[in-house]
Amino acid sequence: MHANAQSAPAPQGAQPILRVRDLQAHYRTSHFGVRRGVKAVDGVSFAVNRGEIYGLAGESSSGKTTLIKSIAGAIRPPLEIVGGSVEFAFLPGYGGLHRAPPVDVARIRWRHLSYIMQGSMNVLNPVRRVRSVFVDFAYPHIGGSRKQFEQQVIAHLARVRLDPSVLAAFPHELSGGMRQRTTLALATICRPDFIIADEPTTALDVVVQKEVLGMIRGIQRETGSSVLFVTHDMGVHAHVTDRLAIMYAGRLVEEAATAEIFRNPLHPYTRHLISSRPRIGDDTPREGLGGSPPNLADPPPGCRFHPRCPLATEICKREVPAMLEADTGHRVACFAVNQGSRP
Amino acid sequence: MNDLLLDISEVSKTFVRGGLWSRQKIAAVSEVSFQLAARRPEILAIIGESGSGKTTLARMILNIETPTSGKLVLDGIDLAAIRNSAGRMAFMHKVQPIFQNPFESFNPLKRLDRYLFMTRRRFSGEAGEGAAETTVNHALHKVGLSLKEVRHRYPHELSGGQLQRVAIARALLAEPKLIVADEPVSMIDASLRISIVNLFKTLRDELGISIIYVTHDLATAYYISDRIMIMQKGRVVESGDARTVLKAPQHPYTRQLREAVL
Ligand SMILES: Nc1ncnc2c1ncn2[C@@H]1O[C@H](COP(=O)(O)OP(=O)(O)OP(=O)(O)O)[C@@H](O)[C@H]1O
Ligand code: SF4
Numbered sequence: 168m169h170a171n172a173q174s175a176p177a178p179q180g181a182q183p184i185l186r187v188r189d190l191q192a193h194y195r196t197s198h199f200g201v202r203r204g205v206k207a208v209d210g211v212s213f214a215v216n217r218g219e220i221y222g223l224a225g226e227s228s229s230g231k232t233t234l235i236k237s238i239a240g241a242i243r244p245p246l247e248i249v250g251g252s253v254e255f256a257f258l259p260g261y262g263g264l265h266r267a268p269p270v271d272v273a274r275i276r277w278r279h280l281s282y283i284m285q286g287s288m289n290v291l292n293p294v295r296r297v298r299s300v301f302v303d304f305a306y307p308h309i310g311g312s313r314k315q316f317e318q319q320v321i322a323h324l325a326r327v328r329l330d331p332s333v334l335a336a337f338p339h340e341l342s343g344g345m346r347q348r349t350t351l352a353l354a355t356i357c358r359p360d361f362i363i364a365d366e367p368t369t370a371l372d373v374v375v376q377k378e379v380l381g382m383i384r385g386i387q388r389e390t391g392s393s394v395l396f397v398t399h400d401m402g403v404h405a406h407v408t409d410r411l412a413i414m415y416a417g418r419l420v421e422e423a424a425t426a427e428i429f430r431n432p433l434h435p436y437t438r439h440l441i442s443s444r445p446r447i448g449d450d451t452p453r454e455g456l457g458g459s460p461p462n463l464a465d466p467p468p469g470c471r472f473h474p475r476c477p478l479a480t481e482i483c484k485r486e487v488p489a490m491l492e493a494d495t496g497h498r499v500a501c502f503a504v505n506q507g508s509r510p
Numbered sequence: 511m512n513d514l515l516l517d518i519s520e521v522s523k524t525f526v527r528g529g530l531w532s533r534q535k536i537a538a539v540s541e542v543s544f545q546l547a548a549r550r551p552e553i554l555a556i557i558g559e560s561g562s563g564k565t566t567l568a569r570m571i572l573n574i575e576t577p578t579s580g581k582l583v584l585d586g587i588d589l590a591a592i593r594n595s596a597g598r599m600a601f602m603h604k605v606q607p608i609f610q611n612p613f614e615s616f617n618p619l620k621r622l623d624r625y626l627f628m629t630r631r632r633f634s635g636e637a638g639e640g641a642a643e644t645t646v647n648h649a650l651h652k653v654g655l656s657l658k659e660v661r662h663r664y665p666h667e668l669s670g671g672q673l674q675r676v677a678i679a680r681a682l683l684a685e686p687k688l689i690v691a692d693e694p695v696s697m698i699d700a701s702l703r704i705s706i707v708n709l710f711k712t713l714r715d716e717l718g719i720s721i722i723y724v725t726h727d728l729a730t731a732y733y734i735s736d737r738i739m740i741m742q743k744g745r746v747v748e749s750g751d752a753r754t755v756l757k758a759p760q761h762p763y764t765r766q767l768r769e770a771v772l
């Protein structure tokens with residue numbers, strides 16, 4: 168739905184660069200002998216095509232970050248992959264980074280796959296200057312003389328409109344926007360095939376956000392990278408993503424081309440997400456979603472949205488709706504939609 | 511009663527950055543002045559780009575940061591004159607913060623109910639759990655939660671939105687006249703965002719609390735605020751009625767902001 172719709176996703180039938188099948192990732196904790204499993208990702212399947220920006224939306228704690236941590240192989244206890252597979256075209260045969268040998272993972276990190284984590288302070292080591300962080304991550308892949316490398320870094324920083332002086336700074340000396348652009352520069356300098364970005368612009372003000380989104384678009388178009396773009400901000404999705412999946416309580420509930428989601432949202436939760444956005448010039452009161460977000464340690468049976476859904480019927484409380492194609496390229500998991508009685 | 515709840519005049523803050531040889535002065539806030547009336551509670555939005563000094567200004571109002579020059583007076587208290595803990599306590603009775611990341615504003619190892627009781631006892635001097643319990647439950651009800659949902663729970667057991675509501679309830683325990691909320695909803699999805707900004711309206715209308723809402727989200731600022739102040743590079747470049755400013759921005763920077771709304 169961005170301005171240049173001509174950079175369309177790869178033609179149908181082409182091999183996707185990422186295929187996720189029935190992924191299940193749970194947090195397993197044990198407090199004083201009481202064991203709990205939080206089903207943060209529970210049976211998620213989707214594919215990302217070459218050269219597309221695939222968006223993932225959903226409320227806080229719906230499992231977005233867990234899903235992409237699982238995809239990026241950033242899995243530390245208590246997080247565990249319980250089932251399913253993750254297959255990148257550049258790392259075939261393992262079914263997930265977590266199953267691949269560490270040497271292979273190290274080889275593809277930054278070069279083929281980079282990950283912009285939520286809260287850029289995670290990548291930027293607080294006690295190291297920005298220059299050292301670039302040397303640590305990118306120098307092993309780029310090589311050459313240190314002087315050439317530094318020039319390349321400076322040229323790349325200029326593309327995200329950062330002054331070379333940031334190289335000498337510690338992360339806490341930079342404003343949120345500067346930090347986020349630094350992280351973006353770090354994630355793109357090796358021109359990776361696949362970029363995973365978790366809320367990369369959430370902490371930014373509108374002008375810088377639009378600028379950074381434009382930069383992500385620009386770099387993506389130039390390098391032909393694919394991007395998995397996670398944010399709860401529907402405005403950002405409308406602006407930057409080609410296709411969009413909506414996540415609720417650990418599961419995908421809808422997926423379609425971004426423009427289609429906005430024009431014709433089918434799932435009751437998606438419809439709420441779109442209609443609750445405040446807009447300048449519009450004075451009608453908005454309402455938050457009633458009820459509380461589901462407890463993923465003990466999720467509601469059947470459709471996980473049923474306690475908050477205005478259209479829920481008996482079947483919704485018992486059975487899990489499957490993700491079915493409602494229209495070409497438009498998948499929805501909802502009994503009301505899939506049984507023809509559309510909301 | 512003082513006529514002004516908050517009186518800020520010509521406040522500036524300069525940071526010095528860098529090492530011995532490359533010292534750099536950064537004017538984070540330059541000569542900012544504004545007032546909040548005591549009799550008419552309002553929501554004032556402070557909007558600006560990254561590094562425009564919004565957070566620094568908010569931190570000065572909260573007395574976390576000391577201005578390099580200028581004067582801040584809150585309900586008759588000159589912030590520069592606060593010296594001892596009794597003074598700080600009296601100050602915190604009047605103004606309470608809400609921060610961007612609710613997970614960072616709670617101690618992860620401390621049970622939320624205990625923390626709320628402790629906060630209440632600190633502010634009221636009430637000794638027993640009984641009295642505190644009623645007030646805490648009341649504050650939680652104001653934000654759409656109840657003691658039942660919070661009892662025995664640790665911060666990580668709540669979602670970001672719930673925790674942000676607990677943070678607001680905690681602020682209410684001090685019975686403040688002013689809440690300073692720095693990007694309180696930027697980590698939160700649209701639906702919860704609306705519930706929380708609707709809650710701010712309720713606090714203003716029913717409890718008479720004024721709110722300084724620091725944000726870069728122009729749409730929610732339009733939706734809830736009465737007045738708006740646009741900052742750029744430490745200076746206020748435009749201010750006025752929120753609807754007027756956002757519908758017909760005058761300053762080029764405000765126009766640029768308006769156009770960047772997705
Ligand atoms: N402790 C500090 N030491 C040095 N410089 C600082 C410090 N705190 C803030 N600054 C600088 O002051 C300027 C204003 O920062 P401030 O955090 O107030 O902006 P902001 O509007 O809140 O930005 P953001 O929205 O990115 O958080 C920036 O240039 C920043 O780098
Ligand atoms: S399956 Fe039922 S409960 Fe779930 S979204 Fe559809 S109508 Fe609502």
Ligand SMILES: [Mg+2]
Nearest residue numbers: 343564565693
């Ligand atoms: Mg800030």
